[in-house]
Amino acid sequence: MSGHYSFHISRLAVWALWLARLSIPVALISFLLMRFGGLHPSIAIYCFATAIMLALLSLLVSIAAFPAIWFDGQKGGRRLWGAFLRGLVVLVPAFVVAFYYFNRPAFTDLSTNPEDPPVFEMAWQERQDYDNRLDIVSIGEREEQARAYPELAGKDIEQSPQLIYLLVRDLIKENGWTLLGEKVPSEENADGNFEIGIRSIVTGFRYVAAIRLQDDGNEGTRVDMRSAALWGDHDFGQNARRIRSFYSDLDTKLGQGLKLYQLQLEELERQERLKRGPLPRRKPKQPPKSSQKIG
Structure with missing residues (x-):
């Protein structure tokens, strides 16, 4: 007699993918604000920091979801891969910035x-x-x-x-x-x-x-x-x-x-x-007038 098996979808995997998806448009908005928005860079930096936090949170939730998928057989493996790859889109530029920040002298x-x-x-x-x-x-x-x-x-x-x-x-x-x-x-x-x-x-x-x-x-x-x-x-x-x-x-x-x-x-x-024009010519010297004595 064949049995019917039901596999539950990991809710944590769903949340991980949702957070990763959200981090990308937030990071894109921060880039657009920096490059074309005309706003002060501090606003864009806070926006990009929010995207980094979302990506990191997505990775943490993915780690928490992994045991249930691996050991309990819950569905969500593809979602975890999607969350991981999307998180890298945000975190790799952040790691590059951090590398230059800590490996270059702090001058402005x-x-x-x-x-x-x-x-x-x-x-x-x-x-x-x-x-x-x-x-x-x-x-x-x-x-x-x-x-x-x-x-x-x-x-x-x-x-x-x-x-x-x-x-x-x-x-x-x-x-x-x-x-x-x-x-x-x-x-x-x-x-x-x-x-x-x-x-x-x-x-x-x-x-x-x-x-x-x-x-x-x-x-x-x-x-x-x-x-x-x-x-x-x-x-x-x-x-x-x-x-x-x-x-x-x-x-x-x-x-x-x-x-x-x-x-x-x-x-x-x-x-x-x-523009200066021709140099002025010197006036010719006048011969001295001869003086005549009357007498």
């Missing part, structure tokens, strides 16, 4: 010249409430930066600041950075600088950077860069990565040759001469 403001970093002037306008200040960091923090990133240093280039200005301006355009302000090198003052606004493509976090061009007095240029995160107590190594990438791109540009920029500089100098 880095410079290639800790002793005399470039100063932010226009970048202050990018700050919102509760954002980081953009003052020059303390001597202690600058010493810590020099120990943590000894490879971050300015670059000396045997070209005039006027020419390097054209090259750096092209790099800013190619990187898609927003130009906040600039000082063009001139004959009176050969130093120049750029201030830039940057937004992360992935997270939407906002950064500002300053690039300073200094005349070395020997027809050369000293290039220094400073990059700062506008929010948070940790930049996850992004400022150092950005500075290294900028100098790598600068070396690539220099290796490709400077003929184009030399022609641009000559054209700008020609236009500047035209």
Whole structure:
């Protein structure tokens, strides 16, 4: 006589899958808020933390449901696998963020010249409430930066600041950075600088950077860069990565040759001469008048 067996569905497995499914849209909302919402990052961070808690809770419920499925024969194995895989969608990015947080020095403001970093002037306008200040960091923090990133240093280039200005301006355009302000090198003052606004493509976090061009007095240029995160107590190594990438791109540009920029500089100098107009000519000297005696 054949028997009829009834298998119950594990309620814990149902809950685990439901929690895992809920964590994904919550995480997606947090990403959209960070990248496109225009809201302060703290709100998106709290939303993402909620998604992490849901994913972790889903894993805990899955563990609690496993004995009943394995030993008692309740249904729900596929649900546990679904909960596990969906939980990874949220937890893997969280683990990556945690890795960078604990394995990178906790800085928000880095410079290639800790002793005399470039100063932010226009970048202050990018700050919102509760954002980081953009003052020059303390001597202690600058010493810590020099120990943590000894490879971050300015670059000396045997070209005039006027020419390097054209090259750096092209790099800013190619990187898609927003130009906040600039000082063009001139004959009176050969130093120049750029201030830039940057937004992360992935997270939407906002950064500002300053690039300073200094005349070395020997027809050369000293290039220094400073990059700062506008929010948070940790930049996850992004400022150092950005500075290294900028100098790598600068070396690539220099290796490709400077003929184009030399022609641009000559054209700008020609236009500047035209604006000033012709130089005034000296008046010819009048011959001295001869004096005649009457007598």
